[in-house]
Amino acid sequence: MLIKICGLTDKKEVQYLKENKVDFAGMVLFYEKSKRNISINQAKEILGELAPDIKSVAVTVSPSMEQVKEIEAAGFDYIQIHGSVDDDIISGCSILVFKAFNVEDTDKYEHYLTFDNIKGFVFDAGKPGSGKTFDWNMLKKLDRKEDKLYILAGGLNESNVKEAIEFVKPDGVDVSSGVELEDVVLDDGRVKTGKDPAKIEKFVSKVRM
8 A cells, every 4th residue: 555645844754754664755836825835945855855765746736837847857756736737738747647636526537547647646635635535435436447546635644544445445545634733823824834753653554554
């Protein structure tokens, strides 16, 4: 079972991933609405600390081609694309793609199966990063392909991830808010978030039970 820890905001969090031997490290880019959004320069610092066996994923929402090129130049292994995006942007990616679906937009799933550079799909809640689950029954209806990875996200944590794996039978699980510390509100109103090493350890142990 593959494990993806998403929404890294500090290079010190890389150590938590190394200690637990996770497979993917996700970073939110070019999406200022997210409290986990970081700059390309911050992402490069985190990338510099990653072990070679942990694959890096740039998490984006409807990225432009210019943003895709910045992500590629930074050295990411994958780009994860939420929202609508022109086909030529996906075709123009020189790194592997995860196409993410946010419950309501799975009507385009069959279309994205035709792209060779789409390595897999991430199935998330209606509002990514909200920490809320969704009806997993909808995933039972999908025509799954052996050459694509199926990664379940959306409200997963140590208390429900085992049930989710048994019900959905994904290739991997993706967690962000479920392994985070309590948010801190800064003086300027911004929200600071971060990963909790204890929660990551508990989550990983549940997945690998």
